[in-house]
Amino acid sequence: MATAKIVYASMTGNNEEIAGIVEEELENYGYEVETTEVSQAMAEDFQDADICVVATYTYSDVGEGVLPDEAVDFFDDLKTLDLSGKVYGCCGSGDRFYDDFCTSVDDFDQAFAATGATKGAANVKIDLAPEADDIKALEKFCLDLKNKAQSL
Template identity: 80%
Template sequence: MPTARIVYASMTGNDEEIAGIVAEELEKYGYTVDTTEVSQAMAEDFQDADICVTATYTYSDGDEGVLPDEAMDFYDDLKATDLTGKVFGCCGSGDHFYDDFATSVDDFAKAFSETGATKGAENVKIDLAPEADDIKALEKFSADLVAKAQSLDA
């Protein structure tokens, strides 16, 4: 049975909800999904999954968007992890009030690109909590991840 691992960082609950939506979608495609909060996760855990997903918020320090403090060690470890043959996707929340909207999503995508993993879907950035259009975007994100994983297996 194919597997997926989702690691999320969530201060307000928005990214935990985003991770839950992606998990439900991947389960519809027959994936066994393990969802873990980032402070409880290890980057090498992604080596045991076919699809690897991060869902994270962007913290603003006033001038620029930065990774959440609790995700820093995971982020650094991720860049040094070999994920060749895995498919990844990045999603998360931000707030359009800030100039650097959801930049942590892009930061994680860059980190994954250093692992040898294959990008399976376009990044999804959600303003605050997911609404109907965002859920559709997450459904497409999940479908794209599955399609890319299946194409690599073919």
Template identity: 70%
Template sequence: MATARIVYASMTGNNEEIAGIVEEAFEDLNIDVTTTEVSQSDAADFEDVDICVIAMYTYSDVGEGELPDEALDFYEDLQQLDLTGKVYGCCGSGDRFYDDFATTVDKFDVAFAKTGATKGAENVKIDLDADEDDIETLEAFAKAIVDKQATM
């Protein structure tokens, strides 16, 4: 059975919910999944699974998208890993009010690419909290990642 780890950061609960939706979708696809908050995670934990997913928010206090403070060390450590043979996906929430809508998702995509991991699905950016259409998008995101992992 394939294994997955989802790491999330959530200030308002939106990304915890997103991580839960992806977790449930993986479970429905018979993936053994572990979900943890970023401050309780180590980037090296991704070395022990087949599928790596982040669900992060973008912090915007002056309209400049920043990584969550609690994810800075994780982000730096991630870029030092060799995750060749792993499949990854990046998702997260943001607020379309800001020009830097959910840019942390893209930053983690670049970080994962540096590790040699294979992108399993297009990035998913949710405006604030997930609605029914977003849930369907996140379920398709999870399925695409699992399908990619199955071909490796």
């Protein structure tokens, strides 16, 4: 059975909800999905998955967007992996109030690209909690991931 691994960082619960939506959608496509909060996850776990997803927030510190503290070690470990043959996607929640809206989503995208994994879907950036249009975007995100994984 095809597998997917979702790792999320969530301060407000929004990214946990996003991860749940992605998990449910990938399960609907027949994937066996494991979802883990980032402080409990090991980047190496992505080596055992066909599809790798990160859902993260961006912490705004003195007007500059940075990775969540709990995700820094995971992020650093991710960049050292060889994930050739894997498909990845990045998504996350942020607040458009900040100039650095969802920059950690892009940071994880770059980290995955460095691993040799194949980008399977456009990044999805959600303002605060996911609403109906955001859920549709996440459904398309999952469809794109599935299609890319099947084409490899």
